[in-house]
Amino acid sequence: MAVLLPRYLGDANLGKIAFGLAFTALVGLVADLGTATFLTKEVARSRERVATLTINTVTMRLVLGGIAIIAAVIGVNFSTTDEVSRSIVYVLSGGMLVIALSNAVTAALQGLQLIKGLALFSIVTKLGYAGIAIAALLGGAGPIQVALAWVISQTLGLVVVSVILVRAVGRWPRLVPDSTTLRILLLGGLPFFVWQAALMVYGQVDAVLLSFLTEDAVVGWYSAAYRIVTIPLFLPTIIMTVIFPALAGASGDSRQFSTIARRAIHVVLLPSIPMVLGIMLLSDKLVAFMGYPEEFSHSVAPMILLAPHIVLVGVNMVVGTVLQTRDRQRNWAMAGVMAAILNPLLNYPAIMFTQSQFGNGAIGASVVTTLTEVFMLGAGLYLLPRGVLGRQTLTDLGRCLAAGLLMVVTVTLARDLPLIVAVAIGAITYAIGAVVVGAASVTELRQVVGLVLRREASPRYELAS
Numbered sequence: 334m335a336v337l338l339p340r341y342l343g344d345a346n347l348g349k350i351a352f353g354l355a356f357t358a359l360v361g362l363v364a365d366l367g368t369a370t371f372l373t374k375e376v377a378r379s380r381e382r383v384a385t386l387t388i389n390t391v392t393m394r395l396v397l398g399g400i401a402i403i404a405a406v407i408g409v410n411f412s413t414t415d416e417v418s419r420s421i422v423y424v425l426s427g428g429m430l431v432i433a434l435s436n437a438v439t440a441a442l443q444g445l446q447l448i449k450g451l452a453l454f455s456i457v458t459k460l461g462y463a464g465i466a467i468a469a470l471l472g473g474a475g476p477i478q479v480a481l482a483w484v485i486s487q488t489l490g491l492v493v494v495s496v497i498l499v500r501a502v503g504r505w506p507r508l509v510p511d512s513t514t515l516r517i518l519l520l521g522g523l524p525f526f527v528w529q530a531a532l533m534v535y536g537q538v539d540a541v542l543l544s545f546l547t548e549d550a551v552v553g554w555y556s557a558a559y560r561i562v563t564i565p566l567f568l569p570t571i572i573m574t575v576i577f578p579a580l581a582g583a584s585g586d587s588r589q590f591s592t593i594a595r596r597a598i599h600v601v602l603l604p605s606i607p608m609v610l611g612i613m614l615l616s617d618k619l620v621a622f623m624g625y626p627e628e629f630s631h632s633v634a635p636m637i638l639l640a641p642h643i644v645l646v647g648v649n650m651v652v653g654t655v656l657q658t659r660d661r662q663r664n665w666a667m668a669g670v671m672a673a674i675l676n677p678l679l680n681y682p683a684i685m686f687t688q689s690q691f692g693n694g695a696i697g698a699s700v701v702t703t704l705t706e707v708f709m710l711g712a713g714l715y716l717l718p719r720g721v722l723g724r725q726t727l728t729d730l731g732r733c734l735a736a737g738l739l740m741v742v743t744v745t746l747a748r749d750l751p752l753i754v755a756v757a758i759g760a761i762t763y764a765i766g767a768v769v770v771g772a773a774s775v776t777e778l779r780q781v782v783g784l785v786l787r788r789e790a791s792p793r794y795e796l797a798s
């Protein structure tokens with residue numbers, strides 16, 4: 334999709350899609366209230382309550398999802414006069430309710446550590462979206478049809494995970510929502526909601542502000558850059574999904590808890606650093622390789638500025654998960670609130686300045702996005718319990734950077750070669766450098782390959798070993 338959407342939609346229509354997704358994501362917070370994260374945590378600690386907790390969560394989200402749809406429809410009519418943008422939001426509004434329900438079901442699966450079910454959900458939604466959208470684009474469809482493809486794929490994913498959960502639990506008792514459980518979910522989820530709302534605000538408000546302060550084309554340039562840069566974030570997402578229930582289960586064993594946390598950081602750092610350096614060095618080559626129209630050359634500078642946030646987001650996801658399982662989610666949520674306030678305050682002048690000086694407000698938004706993650710990393714490290722991360726983590730970081738510097742030299746020399754060749758040279762150099770400086774052993778590299786190839790691998794064991 335990162336390849337095809339800019340090609341077939343162009344910068345302006347891609348900007349409209351980006352605005353619609355960001356706008357509905359922000360409004361969709363109404364349907365969440367943090368109950369998904371709280372549900373995962375409670376199911377991991379008390380599996381026998383999975384049915385009661387899930388049914389009450391789904392009931393709450395049905396009501397809140399309806400409210401969110403009404404709010405989105407009303408809000409978009411006040412925020413834009415563009416008919417296409419409004420139609421996109423109308424379509425995506427239905428997806429908000431589907432996502433709200435999917436998040437509840439997948440949260441229960443995560444609490445049960447049914448990781449294969451979560452993987453299947455990701456496959457169905459992403460490949461389903463790609464397949465339907467590609468067929469629509471090849472048939473001459475526009476952004477509204479692409480938005481509809483996204484909603485359909487999310488609905489298919491909801492059906493799949495619902496079947497998996499029902500079968501996993503087995504015999505479901507005849508339960509009806511009760512006020513006591515609903516109140517527990519509401520109060521327990523609020524600290525997580527504050528964090529998720531803050532995360533969503535500083536993660537999505539840039540596209541909304543770009544839409545208000547610049548043109549759809551500028552939003553499209555930013556969206557194209559962001560899509561490419563965020564592709565590597567699948568790795569920390571996987572790690573976070575695995576370690577949340579694992580850390581919750583190991584909360585009583587400080588040694589095992591710290592081992593899992595440090596191992597997760599190492600697993601994130603090892604592949605993320607070369608990805609960051611590679612994108613920064615080859616961003617213009619990537620845009621050309623993707624076959625984007627000429628106007629997307631304006632996405633090169635935002636890509637370079639956004640690239641460092643790959644590592645920052647990955648580490649922050651692990652740090653945030655550690656804090657949540659240590660019941661420090663309120664502190665982490667307050668840090669997120671500060672970031673959510675800081676981000677738009679910085680975004681407004683940054684977008685206005687870079688738009689006036691360079692004709693590209695996406696540059697300012699990219700700088701602020703990366704700086705926001707720097708702020709969150711500092712706050713997260715300050716809040717971490719003493720002893721969870723130590724000198725070994727700094728050593729791992731230094732060794733990965735050393736291997737990365739060796740890669741920078743070879744990739745710089747290979748820039749004029751075909752992109753695939755330059756990337757291959759960089760990857761080989763980094764792997765060799767990682768082994769030489771001790772960032773990874775040959776055995777660890779083989780384990781990484783094995784995890785990719787083996788379908789029966791145990792992620793929890795690999796993280797803790």
